Amino acid sequence: MRNPVPEKKSAARLIDWCIFCLQCLWYSGSNPRKLRLFFSVKPYTQLGYRRLANIYELAERLEKEGVKGDFVECGVWKGGAAAILAFQAARAKPPRKAWLIDSFAGMPEPTGQDGPMIGKMVNGRTEGRLHPVGINVASLEQVEKLLFGRFGFDRDKAVVVKGWFQEVLPGLSRRIGGIALLRIDADWYESTKVCLSYLYDSVVSAGYVIIDDYNLLPGCKNAVDEFMRERGLRVELTAIDREGVYFRKK
Ligand SMILES: C[S@@+](CC[C@H](N)C(=O)[O-])C[C@H]1O[C@@H](n2cnc3c(N)ncnc32)[C@H](O)[C@@H]1O
DSSP: OOSSSSSOEEEEEEHHHHHHHHHHHHHHTTOOHHHHHHHHHHGGOOOOHHHHHHHHHHHHHHHTTOOOOOOEEETTTTSHHHHHHHHHHHHHSSSEEEEEEESSSSOOOGGGGGHHHHHHHTTTTOSSSSOOOOOSSSHHEEEEEHEEEEEEEETTTEEEEEEEEHHHHHHHHHHOOOEEEEEEOSSSOOOOOOOOHHHGOOOOOOEEEETTTTTOOHHHHHHHHHHHHHTTTTOEEEEESSSSSEEEEO
16 A cells, blocks of 8 residues: 555656656566556556566466466556556466456545554544545546556456455355465455455465565554464565565465
């Protein structure tokens, strides 16, 4: 959850773009296709270069190693990171599906587990109700325009699902088969926990799980740690940058 409420001020946005351009040129210079993709998704994502590259590269690794399964993103916002998942899913042989799930109404109420700073940010509305609080709002139409209009992805292969995770995942988890790459970018404790509860068991052996805000948001970290403890799982977390982590399922 980078800059959850206010859109970045124009000076901050400019600096963000400059850093992004430098990183793209520095790291992806030899891969113009990757570079073009990153530049086209940047206006539609809160992720910086490293986290975008992480999605792109883990997907490539899975393909190279022949790990079967679909790609899933929980927490799509304007669709920039989702476009990278859908791009890599479409290139796979045979093509994989990308399941892209969001309320498209923004964040629901957090809970006390998300800490006092988040509580303040939502003016004390911390009952965890599935009511939008006006943070990270992007519409389904916006995302469909990006994925199916601009990128031209096949609707059967990039499946966009609108709804609260708590309401759609119980049914959807039965429709999604094996998951090779699960990306959770859901910010709050409850949102993260529900994604793990319904989707972790579908992640195939050698599949990856990315937790976008593990080292930024205490609620997100608590949800992951608690889930691992409850299941008796021990995983080796790898840092993507200062905030995001990923691990490989044994
Ligand atoms: C930080 S944004 C995702 C950023 C995005 N992946 C990107 O590329 O910039 C978090 C998203 O999670 C969604 N979200 C959080 N909790 C949710 C829930 N319980 N059900 C559905 N969507 C949720 C919000 O609507 C929001 O779009």
